[in-house]
Amino acid sequence: MSETAADLVNALREEGLRITKARRAICEVLGAAPDAHLTAADIREQAQEVIGTRIDESTVYRTLDTLEERGYLHHIHPGHAPGVIHLSVVAEHHHLVCEDCGRIVDVPLDELEPLLEGVAAEHGFIIDSVHFALMGRCWECGWAARMKAFGPE
Amino acid sequence: MSETAADLVNALREEGLRITKARRAICEVLGAAPDAHLTAADIREQAQEVIGTRIDESTVYRTLDTLEERGYLHHIHPGHAPGVIHLSVVAEHHHLVCEDCGRIVDVPLDELEPLLEGVAAEHGFIIDSVHFALMGRCWECGWAARMKAFGPE
DNA sequence: CTCGATGCAAAGGTTTTGCACCAGG
DNA sequence: CCTGGTGCAAAACCTTTGCATCGAG
Numbered sequence: 001m002s003e004t005a006a007d008l009v010n011a012l013r014e015e016g017l018r019i020t021k022a023r024r025a026i027c028e029v030l031g032a033a034p035d036a037h038l039t040a041a042d043i044r045e046q047a048q049e050v051i052g053t054r055i056d057e058s059t060v061y062r063t064l065d066t067l068e069e070r071g072y073l074h075h076i077h078p079g080h081a082p083g084v085i086h087l088s089v090v091a092e093h094h095h096l097v098c099e100d101c102g103r104i105v106d107v108p109l110d111e112l113e114p115l116l117e118g119v120a121a122e123h124g125f126i127i128d129s130v131h132f133a134l135m136g137r138c139w140e141c142g143w144a145a146r147m148k149a150f151g152p153e
Numbered sequence: 154m155s156e157t158a159a160d161l162v163n164a165l166r167e168e169g170l171r172i173t174k175a176r177r178a179i180c181e182v183l184g185a186a187p188d189a190h191l192t193a194a195d196i197r198e199q200a201q202e203v204i205g206t207r208i209d210e211s212t213v214y215r216t217l218d219t220l221e222e223r224g225y226l227h228h229i230h231p232g233h234a235p236g237v238i239h240l241s242v243v244a245e246h247h248h249l250v251c252e253d254c255g256r257i258v259d260v261p262l263d264e265l266e267p268l269l270e271g272v273a274a275e276h277g278f279i280i281d282s283v284h285f286a287l288m289g290r291c292w293e294c295g296w297a298a299r300m301k302a303f304g305p306e
Numbered sequence: 307c308t309c310g311a312t313g314c315a316a317a318g319g320t321t322t323t324g325c326a327c328c329a330g331g
Numbered sequence: 332c333c334t335g336g337t338g339c340a341a342a343a344c345c346t347t348t349g350c351a352t353c354g355a356g
Binding site: 077079111116122126128133136138 | 230232233249251252258260264265268269272273275276277278279280281284285286287288289290291292295
Protein backbone atom coordinates (compact mmCIF):
# COMPACT_ATOMS: atom_id res chain seq x y z
CA MET A 1 0.00 0.00 0.00
CA SER A 2 1.34 3.40 -0.95
CA GLU A 3 2.18 5.84 1.78
CA THR A 4 -0.45 8.24 0.53
CA ALA A 5 -3.10 5.54 0.65
CA ALA A 6 -2.09 4.64 4.21
CA ASP A 7 -2.31 8.28 5.21
CA LEU A 8 -5.77 8.48 3.77
CA VAL A 9 -6.93 5.38 5.61
CA ASN A 10 -5.48 6.64 8.87
CA ALA A 11 -7.15 9.99 8.36
CA LEU A 12 -10.49 8.26 7.89
CA ARG A 13 -9.93 6.21 11.02
CA GLU A 14 -9.19 9.33 13.01
CA GLU A 15 -12.37 10.90 11.74
CA GLY A 16 -14.25 8.03 13.32
CA LEU A 17 -15.22 6.56 9.96
CA ARG A 18 -15.29 2.82 9.42
CA ILE A 19 -12.59 1.20 7.35
CA THR A 20 -14.29 -1.19 4.95
CA LYS A 21 -12.88 -3.21 2.08
CA ALA A 22 -14.40 -0.84 -0.43
CA ARG A 23 -13.02 2.25 1.24
CA ARG A 24 -9.59 0.77 1.67
CA ALA A 25 -9.56 -0.16 -2.02
CA ILE A 26 -10.66 3.30 -3.07
CA CYS A 27 -7.97 4.91 -0.92
CA GLU A 28 -5.48 2.51 -2.46
CA VAL A 29 -6.45 3.59 -5.97
CA LEU A 30 -6.35 7.27 -5.11
CA GLY A 31 -3.03 6.89 -3.32
CA ALA A 32 -1.43 4.83 -6.08
CA ALA A 33 -1.68 7.60 -8.66
CA PRO A 34 -2.08 10.80 -6.66
CA ASP A 35 -1.75 13.02 -9.67
CA ALA A 36 -3.94 11.05 -12.07
CA HIS A 37 -7.21 12.48 -13.35
CA LEU A 38 -9.67 9.73 -12.54
CA THR A 39 -13.42 9.60 -12.98
CA ALA A 40 -15.70 7.82 -10.54
CA ALA A 41 -15.96 4.99 -13.06
CA ASP A 42 -12.16 4.70 -13.31
CA ILE A 43 -11.84 4.55 -9.56
CA ARG A 44 -14.55 1.95 -9.27
CA GLU A 45 -12.96 -0.25 -11.91
CA GLN A 46 -9.50 -0.09 -10.39
CA ALA A 47 -10.78 -0.53 -6.86
CA GLN A 48 -12.66 -3.64 -7.90
CA GLU A 49 -9.46 -5.07 -9.31
CA VAL A 50 -7.68 -4.33 -6.05
CA ILE A 51 -10.06 -6.39 -3.94
CA GLY A 52 -11.34 -8.75 -6.60
CA THR A 53 -14.98 -8.20 -5.70
CA ARG A 54 -17.75 -5.96 -6.93
CA ILE A 55 -18.14 -2.43 -5.56
CA ASP A 56 -21.33 -0.61 -6.31
CA GLU A 57 -21.32 2.74 -8.08
CA SER A 58 -23.30 4.25 -5.25
CA THR A 59 -20.66 3.14 -2.79
CA VAL A 60 -17.98 4.83 -4.86
CA TYR A 61 -19.92 8.07 -5.11
CA ARG A 62 -20.79 8.02 -1.41
CA THR A 63 -17.20 7.35 -0.41
CA LEU A 64 -15.92 10.10 -2.68
CA ASP A 65 -18.53 12.48 -1.26
CA THR A 66 -17.41 11.63 2.25
CA LEU A 67 -13.77 12.16 1.38
CA GLU A 68 -14.56 15.43 -0.31
CA GLU A 69 -16.66 16.69 2.61
CA ARG A 70 -13.71 16.05 4.91
CA GLY A 71 -11.42 17.85 2.53
CA TYR A 72 -9.29 14.94 1.34
CA LEU A 73 -10.18 15.42 -2.29
CA HIS A 74 -11.83 17.68 -4.83
CA HIS A 75 -13.54 17.15 -8.12
CA ILE A 76 -13.57 19.25 -11.25
CA HIS A 77 -15.97 19.48 -14.19
CA PRO A 78 -14.17 19.04 -17.48
CA GLY A 79 -16.84 20.30 -19.84
CA HIS A 80 -19.15 17.53 -21.04
CA ALA A 81 -17.02 14.72 -19.67
CA PRO A 82 -17.71 13.06 -16.33
CA GLY A 83 -16.31 14.62 -13.18
CA VAL A 84 -12.64 14.13 -12.38
CA ILE A 85 -11.43 13.27 -8.89
CA HIS A 86 -8.44 14.85 -7.39
CA LEU A 87 -6.47 14.26 -4.19
CA SER A 88 -6.02 17.34 -2.03
CA VAL A 89 -2.58 16.34 -0.74
CA VAL A 90 -1.18 16.77 -4.23
CA ALA A 91 0.05 20.25 -5.00
CA GLU A 92 -3.06 22.00 -6.20
CA HIS A 93 -3.32 23.30 -9.70
CA HIS A 94 -5.64 24.53 -12.40
CA HIS A 95 -6.70 22.28 -15.24
CA LEU A 96 -6.59 22.90 -18.96
CA VAL A 97 -8.93 20.47 -20.71
CA CYS A 98 -8.71 19.82 -24.45
CA GLU A 99 -12.22 19.90 -25.89
CA ASP A 100 -11.24 17.53 -28.68
CA CYS A 101 -9.19 14.78 -27.08
CA GLY A 102 -10.00 15.26 -23.41
CA ARG A 103 -6.38 15.58 -22.42
CA ILE A 104 -5.88 17.41 -19.14
CA VAL A 105 -2.83 19.55 -18.45
CA ASP A 106 -2.04 20.87 -14.99
CA VAL A 107 -1.06 24.47 -14.36
CA PRO A 108 0.50 25.29 -11.01
CA LEU A 109 -1.88 27.41 -8.96
CA ASP A 110 0.58 30.23 -8.51
CA GLU A 111 0.60 30.94 -12.23
CA LEU A 112 -3.05 31.91 -12.27
CA GLU A 113 -4.46 32.03 -8.77
CA PRO A 114 -3.38 35.60 -7.92
CA LEU A 115 -4.78 36.95 -11.17
CA LEU A 116 -8.08 35.13 -10.87
CA GLU A 117 -8.44 36.01 -7.24
CA GLY A 118 -7.94 39.69 -7.91
CA VAL A 119 -10.43 39.88 -10.74
CA ALA A 120 -13.00 37.78 -8.91
CA ALA A 121 -12.69 39.91 -5.80
CA GLU A 122 -13.53 43.01 -7.83
CA HIS A 123 -16.82 41.33 -8.64
CA GLY A 124 -17.50 40.23 -5.07
CA PHE A 125 -16.47 36.66 -5.66
CA ILE A 126 -14.25 34.27 -3.79
CA ILE A 127 -12.80 31.94 -6.39
CA ASP A 128 -12.76 28.19 -5.81
CA SER A 129 -9.79 27.39 -7.97
CA VAL A 130 -9.87 23.64 -7.59
CA HIS A 131 -13.44 23.27 -8.77
CA PHE A 132 -13.35 24.12 -12.43
CA ALA A 133 -11.42 23.49 -15.59
CA LEU A 134 -10.34 25.85 -18.33
CA MET A 135 -11.42 24.59 -21.74
CA GLY A 136 -9.49 24.87 -24.95
CA ARG A 137 -7.45 22.96 -27.48
CA CYS A 138 -4.16 21.26 -26.88
CA TRP A 139 -1.40 21.89 -29.35
CA GLU A 140 -1.93 18.60 -31.14
CA CYS A 141 -5.67 18.96 -31.65
CA GLY A 142 -5.34 22.63 -32.54
CA TRP A 143 -2.83 21.64 -35.16
CA ALA A 144 -5.06 18.89 -36.51
CA ALA A 145 -7.90 21.38 -36.77
CA ARG A 146 -5.74 23.83 -38.71
CA MET A 147 -4.63 21.08 -41.08
CA LYS A 148 -8.20 20.08 -41.69
CA ALA A 149 -9.14 23.68 -42.37
CA PHE A 150 -6.44 23.97 -44.99
CA GLY A 151 -7.01 20.54 -46.47
CA PRO A 152 -10.24 20.84 -48.49
CA GLU A 153 -9.12 23.74 -50.64
CA MET B 154 -39.57 40.80 -32.78
CA SER B 155 -36.34 42.18 -31.42
CA GLU B 156 -33.71 43.31 -33.83
CA THR B 157 -31.33 40.68 -32.56
CA ALA B 158 -33.88 37.96 -33.15
CA ALA B 159 -34.48 39.18 -36.68
CA ASP B 160 -30.76 39.19 -37.34
CA LEU B 161 -30.54 35.62 -36.14
CA VAL B 162 -33.40 34.49 -38.35
CA ASN B 163 -31.90 36.23 -41.35
CA ALA B 164 -28.55 34.65 -40.63
CA LEU B 165 -30.18 31.23 -40.58
CA ARG B 166 -31.94 31.93 -43.84
CA GLU B 167 -28.68 32.95 -45.46
CA GLU B 168 -27.11 29.72 -44.27
CA GLY B 169 -29.74 27.89 -46.27
CA LEU B 170 -31.50 26.60 -43.16
CA ARG B 171 -35.25 26.36 -42.96
CA ILE B 172 -37.16 28.83 -40.87
CA THR B 173 -39.68 26.87 -38.86
CA LYS B 174 -42.02 27.97 -36.11
CA ALA B 175 -39.84 26.36 -33.48
CA ARG B 176 -36.67 27.99 -34.75
CA ARG B 177 -38.26 31.38 -35.08
CA ALA B 178 -39.53 31.11 -31.51
CA ILE B 179 -36.14 30.05 -30.20
CA CYS B 180 -34.45 32.94 -31.99
CA GLU B 181 -37.07 35.23 -30.52
CA VAL B 182 -36.30 34.04 -27.00
CA LEU B 183 -32.57 34.34 -27.48
CA GLY B 184 -32.92 37.76 -29.06
CA ALA B 185 -35.30 39.06 -26.41
CA ALA B 186 -32.79 38.72 -23.58
CA PRO B 187 -29.41 38.61 -25.27
CA ASP B 188 -27.48 38.77 -22.04
CA ALA B 189 -29.56 36.33 -20.00
CA HIS B 190 -28.12 33.03 -18.84
CA LEU B 191 -30.67 30.54 -20.10
CA THR B 192 -30.70 26.77 -19.93
CA ALA B 193 -32.15 24.64 -22.70
CA ALA B 194 -35.21 24.09 -20.50
CA ASP B 195 -35.67 27.85 -20.01
CA ILE B 196 -35.46 28.43 -23.72
CA ARG B 197 -37.90 25.66 -24.45
CA GLU B 198 -40.43 26.98 -21.95
CA GLN B 199 -40.27 30.54 -23.20
CA ALA B 200 -40.30 29.51 -26.84
CA GLN B 201 -43.42 27.46 -26.24
CA GLU B 202 -45.12 30.50 -24.76
CA VAL B 203 -44.15 32.53 -27.79
CA ILE B 204 -45.89 30.25 -30.26
CA GLY B 205 -48.44 28.68 -27.95
CA THR B 206 -47.64 25.14 -29.05
CA ARG B 207 -45.42 22.39 -27.80
CA ILE B 208 -41.76 22.23 -28.82
CA ASP B 209 -39.87 19.05 -28.12
CA GLU B 210 -36.71 19.05 -26.04
CA SER B 211 -34.86 17.33 -28.83
CA THR B 212 -35.84 20.10 -31.20
CA VAL B 213 -34.47 22.68 -28.81
CA TYR B 214 -31.19 20.84 -28.37
CA ARG B 215 -30.85 20.24 -32.11
CA THR B 216 -31.58 23.85 -32.90
CA LEU B 217 -29.11 25.08 -30.30
CA ASP B 218 -26.50 22.67 -31.66
CA THR B 219 -27.05 24.00 -35.14
CA LEU B 220 -26.78 27.60 -33.98
CA GLU B 221 -23.64 26.81 -32.04
CA GLU B 222 -22.01 24.99 -34.96
CA ARG B 223 -22.57 28.07 -37.08
CA GLY B 224 -21.11 30.25 -34.37
CA TYR B 225 -24.21 32.16 -33.34
CA LEU B 226 -24.04 31.03 -29.74
CA HIS B 227 -21.95 29.30 -27.12
CA HIS B 228 -22.71 27.33 -24.02
CA ILE B 229 -20.90 27.10 -20.72
CA HIS B 230 -20.84 24.45 -17.99
CA PRO B 231 -21.66 25.93 -14.61
CA GLY B 232 -20.52 23.08 -12.39
CA HIS B 233 -23.31 20.61 -11.64
CA ALA B 234 -26.07 22.78 -13.04
CA PRO B 235 -27.43 22.35 -16.57
CA GLY B 236 -25.61 24.03 -19.45
CA VAL B 237 -26.16 27.73 -20.02
CA ILE B 238 -26.73 29.17 -23.47
CA HIS B 239 -25.17 32.33 -24.61
CA LEU B 240 -25.54 34.52 -27.69
CA SER B 241 -22.30 35.27 -29.49
CA VAL B 242 -23.32 38.73 -30.64
CA VAL B 243 -23.30 39.90 -27.04
CA ALA B 244 -19.98 41.19 -25.82
CA GLU B 245 -18.22 38.06 -24.70
CA HIS B 246 -17.21 37.58 -21.13
CA HIS B 247 -16.10 35.09 -18.54
CA HIS B 248 -18.54 33.71 -16.00
CA LEU B 249 -18.25 33.53 -12.25
CA VAL B 250 -20.73 30.98 -10.91
CA CYS B 251 -21.69 30.85 -7.24
CA GLU B 252 -21.60 27.23 -6.10
CA ASP B 253 -24.21 27.90 -3.43
CA CYS B 254 -26.91 29.99 -5.08
CA GLY B 255 -26.10 29.50 -8.76
CA ARG B 256 -25.84 33.21 -9.42
CA ILE B 257 -23.77 34.05 -12.47
CA VAL B 258 -21.70 37.21 -12.73
CA ASP B 259 -20.12 38.32 -15.99
CA VAL B 260 -16.53 39.48 -16.22
CA PRO B 261 -15.49 41.34 -19.35
CA LEU B 262 -13.11 39.22 -21.40
CA ASP B 263 -10.37 41.79 -21.40
CA GLU B 264 -9.97 41.55 -17.63
CA LEU B 265 -8.82 37.94 -17.81
CA GLU B 266 -8.36 36.85 -21.40
CA PRO B 267 -4.78 38.12 -21.86
CA LEU B 268 -3.63 36.51 -18.63
CA LEU B 269 -5.30 33.18 -19.35
CA GLU B 270 -4.10 33.17 -22.91
CA GLY B 271 -0.52 33.72 -21.88
CA VAL B 272 -0.45 31.01 -19.26
CA ALA B 273 -2.31 28.54 -21.45
CA ALA B 274 0.06 29.18 -24.34
CA GLU B 275 3.02 28.29 -22.14
CA HIS B 276 1.42 24.88 -21.75
CA GLY B 277 0.65 24.46 -25.43
CA PHE B 278 -3.00 25.33 -25.08
CA ILE B 279 -5.31 27.62 -26.98
CA ILE B 280 -7.89 28.79 -24.46
CA ASP B 281 -11.58 28.74 -25.34
CA SER B 282 -12.68 31.48 -23.01
CA VAL B 283 -16.38 31.31 -23.72
CA HIS B 284 -16.69 27.63 -22.91
CA PHE B 285 -16.18 27.41 -19.19
CA ALA B 286 -17.19 29.00 -15.93
CA LEU B 287 -15.11 29.95 -12.93
CA MET B 288 -16.62 28.54 -9.75
CA GLY B 289 -16.67 30.18 -6.38
CA ARG B 290 -18.84 31.95 -3.84
CA CYS B 291 -20.61 35.23 -4.31
CA TRP B 292 -20.29 37.80 -1.57
CA GLU B 293 -23.69 36.99 -0.14
CA CYS B 294 -23.23 33.24 0.10
CA GLY B 295 -19.66 33.61 1.33
CA TRP B 296 -20.97 35.85 4.05
CA ALA B 297 -23.73 33.42 4.97
CA ALA B 298 -21.16 30.65 5.22
CA ARG B 299 -18.96 32.71 7.52
CA MET B 300 -21.93 33.56 9.75
CA LYS B 301 -22.82 29.91 9.99
CA ALA B 302 -19.23 29.05 10.89
CA PHE B 303 -19.27 31.53 13.73
CA GLY B 304 -22.79 30.75 14.87
CA PRO B 305 -22.55 27.38 16.65
CA GLU B 306 -19.87 28.32 19.12
C1' DC C 307 -24.94 -4.88 19.73
C1' DT C 308 -25.36 -0.77 17.22
C1' DC C 309 -24.89 2.32 13.83
C1' DG C 310 -22.62 3.28 9.73
C1' DA C 311 -21.63 1.38 5.21
C1' DT C 312 -22.92 -1.62 1.47
C1' DG C 313 -25.45 -3.62 -2.49
C1' DC C 314 -29.35 -3.55 -5.19
C1' DA C 315 -32.83 -1.35 -7.56
C1' DA C 316 -34.94 2.44 -8.98
C1' DA C 317 -35.25 7.13 -10.11
C1' DG C 318 -33.32 11.62 -11.11
C1' DG C 319 -31.85 15.26 -14.50
C1' DT C 320 -29.75 16.40 -18.75
C1' DT C 321 -28.75 15.36 -23.29
C1' DT C 322 -28.72 12.21 -27.42
C1' DT C 323 -30.57 9.20 -31.00
C1' DG C 324 -33.72 6.47 -34.27
C1' DC C 325 -37.58 6.73 -36.91
C1' DA C 326 -41.76 7.93 -39.24
C1' DC C 327 -44.21 11.98 -40.51
C1' DC C 328 -44.75 16.82 -41.75
C1' DA C 329 -43.83 21.14 -43.88
C1' DG C 330 -40.57 24.77 -45.77
C1' DG C 331 -38.53 26.28 -49.99
C1' DC D 332 -41.63 17.38 -54.55
C1' DC D 333 -37.72 16.46 -51.73
C1' DT D 334 -34.87 17.20 -48.08
C1' DG D 335 -34.49 18.94 -43.66
C1' DG D 336 -36.89 19.62 -39.40
C1' DT D 337 -40.18 17.93 -36.08
C1' DG D 338 -42.44 15.17 -32.46
C1' DC D 339 -42.46 11.05 -30.06
C1' DA D 340 -40.33 7.44 -27.73
C1' DA D 341 -36.57 5.44 -26.08
C1' DA D 342 -32.07 5.29 -24.48
C1' DA D 343 -27.62 6.99 -22.89
C1' DC D 344 -25.13 9.00 -19.44
C1' DC D 345 -23.75 10.39 -14.91
C1' DT D 346 -25.30 10.74 -10.40
C1' DT D 347 -28.44 10.34 -6.37
C1' DT D 348 -31.64 8.07 -3.19
C1' DG D 349 -34.52 4.53 -0.48
C1' DC D 350 -34.32 0.49 1.78
C1' DA D 351 -33.09 -3.93 3.74
C1' DT D 352 -28.99 -6.21 5.07
C1' DC D 353 -24.25 -6.69 6.56
C1' DG D 354 -20.21 -5.98 9.21
C1' DA D 355 -16.74 -2.74 11.67
C1' DG D 356 -15.85 -1.24 16.12
